Amino acid sequence: MSKxxxxxxxxxxxxxxxxxxxxxxxxxxxxxxxxxxxxxxALDAVSKELTGDFITVVADVSKAEDNAHLINETVxxxxxxxxxxxxxxxxxxxxxxxxxxxxxxxxxxxxxxxxILATKEALPHINDGGSILFTTSIVSQKGFDGLSxxxxxxxxxxxxxxxxxxxxxSRGIRVNSIAPGPIDTPIYGKMGLPNDxxxxxxKGFAAQVPLGRFGSSEEIANAALFLASDEAxxxxxxxxxxxxxxxxx
Ligand code: NAD
Numbered sequence: 001m002s003k004x005x006x007x008x009x010x011x012x013x014x015x016x017x018x019x020x021x022x023x024x025x026x027x028x029x030x031x032x033x034x035x036x037x038x039x040x041x042a043l044d045a046v047s048k049e050l051t052g053d054f055i056t057v058v059a060d061v062s063k064a065e066d067n068a069h070l071i072n073e074t075v076x077x078x079x080x081x082x083x084x085x086x087x088x089x090x091x092x093x094x095x096x097x098x099x100x101x102x103x104x105x106x107x108x109x110x111x112x113x114x115x116i117l118a119t120k121e122a123l124p125h126i127n128d129g130g131s132i133l134f135t136t137s138i139v140s141q142k143g144f145d146g147l148s149x150x151x152x153x154x155x156x157x158x159x160x161x162x163x164x165x166x167x168x169x170s171r172g173i174r175v176n177s178i179a180p181g182p183i184d185t186p187i188y189g190k191m192g193l194p195n196d197x198x199x200x201x202x203k204g205f206a207a208q209v210p211l212g213r214f215g216s217s218e219e220i221a222n223a224a225l226f227l228a229s230d231e232a233x234x235x236x237x238x239x240x241x242x243x244x245x246x247x248x249x
Contacts, residue, residue, distance in 0.1 A: 181243025
């Protein structure tokens with residue numbers, strides 16, 4: 001029996017990296033999946049790789065109306081929601097002395113406001129016993145230079161998830177977060193850094209990981225499957241680090 005048979009899952013940031021790997025795995029496990037992303041062309045391109053019952057919805061998570069649109073489209077297509085995976089995020093680095101209001105707003109609008117507003121829109125449509133997942137990061141547990149605002153944004157989501165866990169308890173909705181360590185996804189190419197700097201940064205991260213390497217999107221997707229499935233029926237309110245041990249040493 002497939003682990004997510006007939007469950008309806010909404011995934012933000014689903015056209016790339018962790019979100020895409022999770023969408024593929026959820027489809028394989030029998031879920032109906034709503035893949036959301038900011039760019040239509042990217043969603044159209046990945047749609048060609050997918051099989052199963054899915055729709056795509058273009059939505060910029062930093063915009064309130066787009067979060068409402070995403071949930072409306074989901075309800076129109078599938079009625080209810082069982083799994084809400086709020087995964088979209090950006091990680092542009094900036095030294096603390098050069099942080100601007102625009103840098104702060106961009107990161108917090110996408111990484112914090114987005115998941116909070118999507119949750120609000122989705123809650124009336126999430127089945128009792130459903131599952132909400134956030135992609136946080138181990139950066140809120142360890143300090144990486146240049147990632148101050150990004151780290152603060154992920155810490156904010158972790159705190160938000162704790163309160164949400166309590167607020168939805170009467171409905172049996174489980175709320176969990178996944179904190180990836182360094183994962184090989186396109187996010188590094190979007191940081192606005194030269195390739196050689198990214199390569200050096202990558203080597204530095206990998207050297208610090210007890211397992212000595214980057215993780216893959218599929219390794220995060222496996223955790224997203226476990227947490228969304230009945231196998232995790234007594235797992236609630238946690239943040240699980242999938243990081244090769246980096247945050248633990
Ligand atoms: P990615 O760049 O491949 O995916 C990010 C996704 O978010 C993309 O689909 C992108 O289109 C989407 N997105 C960005 N801004 C958006 C917006 N305004 N509206 C809608 N969608 C938007 O990178 P990824 O590594 O797969 O990132 C997924 C999540 O994992 C992010 O929240 C990121 O912070 C987190 N994370 C990644 C790592 C890592 O090493 N890759 C580590 C820790 C946490």
